[in-house]
Amino acid sequence: MLVLPTPATEAWKFTHLKRAIETLPDAGGQESTLREIEQALPIFAIPQVVFHHGQPVPELGTPLPAGVELRPLGAKLTGSGQPELDSLDTLAVAHGWELHIHRTPSTPVVLIHMAGTAPTSLQLTVAAKVSATVVEAHHALPHQVGWQHHATSVQLGEGATLKHSVLHLLPDAMGLIVTRRQRQTLAAGATYEGTLGMAGGGLIRSEIHTHLSTGCTYHLTSLSTARAAQHHDVTLQTHHAGEGNAVVIRQRNLQLDESHCVFQGKFWVAAEAQKTNAYMHNHTLLLSDTARASVKPELEIYADDVKCSHGAASGGLNPQHLFYLQARGLNETQARALLVQGYADEFLAAFPSATRSIWAARVQEWLSGGSKAPPPLTDFSTEWLANTKANPEQREVLREYGDTLERPHYER
């Protein structure tokens, strides 16, 4: 029997997964069906794979660009070389999949994860010196409830670059629990530019366990908007194994009502990891007296020539900022909205341009008390087309995809 994590474990100090799952309302046969998903999802004009219960749905996908393959991985993630952290690593997965990127693709690739209840396993592999952009969007249909765990592995070859955006764009459904454990290994000189966004759901926990060899760059910009009794947890562990790694982690939370946001960040720096330069920062905007933030940075350093630091700040909106806006004629609601949007926008600048307007809308919706209607399942492609100014060739490819309604085939 699966023993679920509780706050008795240090790594789950602020998130009671066991209780959350045990008190889940009965799904009552409300699992989303393929047909419902098909009706809800637009056909994207860019390369995309739609996963349901962790399995790609060929009918909803579009062809992948040259250099990118989706192939079966088997039940277990391979090559992570990392020990099990807890029982979540032992969940049985029907079929794992690997997105293998062996040549720099001409377009970004979008992976859509439609929430279900079957645990998933996915590996992103980027070959040496290859650059790729991958957006993973977690969506759920409005009636979906239940828990889903995603095991993800990211393997970056020497000098590879991955721009990776993980977006939890869930409806405000308290019965939705999403846990995501991403383990990643960066070979020498690799770059991981990550953005992580969390909105909606009942409980979201996003873990990233990173192993850095030498001369790697690891940037993570993360934004959470939480309201009602939502619980968002970002837990990061970074293992600096070799010399000269540069790490910048920035996390921002916007919180209303009784929401609870958790940030746990750990830098483990081996004796060999000299010239490490690593920084993490958490900033929480608490817009109600009952919202809670739990922040725990940890440094464990065995090298003697490193720069490692962390910072945290939490509080409400600055009254001086509010007064400045009111003195210009904005009422309090307008002033708050503008400041909150600014607070988010500073971070959204790091997000893929195609996702910024989606987030901007989501932030305003969050501030005005959440949506009654389900959030739209997003078509990133329009924005992407609009923003792909620099590369006419890429635009052409995107256009062609828009015209191609041929469905891809995934090999089992």
Next chain:
Amino acid sequence: MKHILEIEALQARVTEADKAILHGVSLTLGAGELHAIMGPNGAGKSTLGYTLAGREGYEVTGGSVKFLGEDLLTQEPDERARAGVFLAFQYPVELPGVNVATFLRTALNAHRTAHGEAELDALAFVKLCRAAMAELHMPESFLTRNVNAGFSGGEKKRFEILQMALLQPRLAILDETDSGLDIDALRIVAAGVNALRTPSNAFLVITHYQRLLEYLKPTHVHIMAAGKIVRSGGPELAIQLEAEGYDSLLGNAA
């Protein structure tokens, strides 16, 4: 002539410091007038500005203020602003992530809506804004920056004047707008203020120095000390003050 602002025996305290600062200020501004308020540090000049703008923590303990014949003190800060009161801040605050264009357009449209006018669309706004910015020698790239973030002292003050130019207040309170400005910036800011003077609005200019007044040509000059206006006169009072200093001028009052 109709009065823009009538301050009667205004008393106010700063709640955080638990200290009474204004001890009965009386002042009347007519349309078309520019009043300068000078005085030593701690005289209560900025407190007067904040109290008129309705800042939280500035508590009125006595007296009355009428703006265009209406009681000003019962209004919220944003109501005062939309009614036509503008405070140019001594220390404009940085608003992280808040885009200048969005900020200006939101403020402008808040005023327009309050006066029953249609909101400006993006194009009309940019057109209006460009013209005002050109007057103040501000590059268009200003619109893409964040409010006051990384602005130099001069840019912040020019930006205050730009806001004033767009919002066209009936009463503008300039709180040490000349501080931190070099000669060229001072001239541009002063020209910006002069361009906005009309027979139907009024200015209250708080300053330490005569130099700004050389450009602005006040109709009235007041000297404030210890929370009261102790001397009032014409432009010659500022010149006298510059020559003799507060000590000799306020010798009797101190």
